[in-house]
Amino acid sequence: MAAQEVAAQPSDTLxxxxxxxxxxxxxLEEERAKLHDVELHQVAEKIEALGQFxxxxxxxxxxxxxxxxxxxxxxxxxxxxxSSQDGKVIVWDxxxxxxxxxxxxxxxxxxxxAYAPSGCAVACGGLDNKCSVYPLSLDKNENLAAKKKSVAMxxxxxxxxxFTNSDMQILTSSGDGTCALWDVxxxxxxxxxxxxxxxxxxxxxxxxxxGNTFVSGGCDKKACVWDMRTGQCVQxxxxxxxxxxxxxxxxSGDAFASGSDDATCRLYDLRADREVAIYSKESIIFGASxxxxxxxxxxLFGGYNDYTINVWDVLKGTRVSILFGHENRVSTLRVSPDGxxxxxxxxxxxxxxxx
Amino acid sequence: MSNNSAGGLVSLQKNxxxxxxxxxxxxxxxxxxxxxxxxxxxxxxHKDPLLMGVPSSDNPFxxxxxxALF
Numbered sequence: 001m002a003a004q005e006v007a008a009q010p011s012d013t014l015x016x017x018x019x020x021x022x023x024x025x026x027x028l029e030e031e032r033a034k035l036h037d038v039e040l041h042q043v044a045e046k047i048e049a050l051g052q053f054x055x056x057x058x059x060x061x062x063x064x065x066x067x068x069x070x071x072x073x074x075x076x077x078x079x080x081x082x083s084s085q086d087g088k089v090i091v092w093d094x095x096x097x098x099x100x101x102x103x104x105x106x107x108x109x110x111x112x113x114a115y116a117p118s119g120c121a122v123a124c125g126g127l128d129n130k131c132s133v134y135p136l137s138l139d140k141n142e143n144l145a146a147k148k149k150s151v152a153m154x155x156x157x158x159x160x161x162x163f164t165n166s167d168m169q170i171l172t173s174s175g176d177g178t179c180a181l182w183d184v185x186x187x188x189x190x191x192x193x194x195x196x197x198x199x200x201x202x203x204x205x206x207x208x209x210x211g212n213t214f215v216s217g218g219c220d221k222k223a224c225v226w227d228m229r230t231g232q233c234v235q236x237x238x239x240x241x242x243x244x245x246x247x248x249x250x251x252s253g254d255a256f257a258s259g260s261d262d263a264t265c266r267l268y269d270l271r272a273d274r275e276v277a278i279y280s281k282e283s284i285i286f287g288a289s290x291x292x293x294x295x296x297x298x299x300l301f302g303g304y305n306d307y308t309i310n311v312w313d314v315l316k317g318t319r320v321s322i323l324f325g326h327e328n329r330v331s332t333l334r335v336s337p338d339g340x341x342x343x344x345x346x347x348x349x350x351x352x353x354x355x
Numbered sequence: 356m357s358n359n360s361a362g363g364l365v366s367l368q369k370n371x372x373x374x375x376x377x378x379x380x381x382x383x384x385x386x387x388x389x390x391x392x393x394x395x396x397x398x399x400x401h402k403d404p405l406l407m408g409v410p411s412s413d414n415p416f417x418x419x420x421x422x423a424l425f
Binding site for chain 2: 014017018020021024025027028031032037039040042043053054055058077078094195232233235236250252254269273274276294295296297298314315341342353355
């Protein structure tokens with residue numbers, strides 16, 4: 001018998017634990033089912049249907065030499081940072097489409113990038129297994145790479161990163177199956193989050209009013225909600241049938257959406273502790289790579305591997321629009337901080353601003 | 356789940372502990388949760404530019420690029 005103390009009792013054997021595990025899983029499902037008294041779209045039946053949407057590409061950002069893998073908005077609602085398979089990280093002014101900064105990373109496949117809340121730095125990483133922070137200089141001639149600070153170290157690729165409410169801490173997720181919270185200044189790991197059984201592909205921080213939690217999604221088809229202070233997984237959801245590529249909180253913080261390789265997007269309510277909507281169509285057979293909500297949470301934008309963006313009515317569960325334009329997979333999608341537009345990045349090397 | 360018996364045991368114990376925790380959390384009815392989601396959407400709809408559509412003059416991305424200085 002292993003000598004450890006995690007609630008160990010002499011009678012704990014693999015068999016009894018497995019049985020208890022199965023019993024608890026069934027109980028969990030039963031408890032959730034008891035409260036499943038109605039479907040979200042039924043509650044939404046009486047609401048007026050949404051009209052026709054006219055959303056077009058208003059800007060195209062060209063400059064990456066290879067697939068765009070990730071992007072993030074600056075809080076100033078006009079700047080964007082994007083990262084690519086070719087190792088380049090570019091900061092753009094989305095109004096003018098001008099490139100303001102460019103950094104060449106020492107690795108290819110920069111899968112994650114994020115803008116610091118202050119707008120003064122960006123974080124990025126990928127196949128280098130690290131998350132590095134680059135302060136943005138006002139001097140265009142300055143070599144940004146010189147001031148680079150390595151913050152996070154994982155044992156596999158970095159899949160996502162995000163600053164917390166300040167420039168001082170970064171949350172990361174990795175192909176090594178963990179998430180972690182880091183102090184930017186010292187590079188020290190403040191908390192680690194273990195529980196996924198495979199690569200973690202995405203994460204999103206809860207809106208600040210909701211408290212210190214974040215949600216992550218992984219190749220184990222699970223979405224987990226974590227307490228940032230204790231490192232504990234407080235809720236988990238396993239209804240997707242394939243990898244979860246993207247997770248995003250609903251603006252109130254009471255729910256989150258996910259996009260998956262199973263070609264569906266789903267909505268999970270945290271207080272009901274269950275999936276409450278599935279956004280899918282028989283004609284949609286390619287995976288959803290990235291999702292985000294409009295400001296009120298009524299619309300869910302999903303970028304898909306079939307090059308399209310589907311716009312869903314979150315409450316009624318129906319698709320309200322399909323947007324064409326990208327010439328390859330849509331890999332990343334974020335609504336701007338003031339909700340006036342959203343940006344999509346694609347394997348076609350471009351980013352598009354839609355409004 | 357690990358096949359190594361010692362590692363497998365610890366991992367299963369953690370699993371069971373986690374499941375006990377998750378089974379015990381407080382939940383509300385879907386009807387209540389759904390009503391709250393609906394209320395939030397409706398209350399904030401008027402502030403949602405992508406939902407309502409804003410006049411071109413108010414949306415910084417809508418005016419054509421001829422307004423730019425470059």
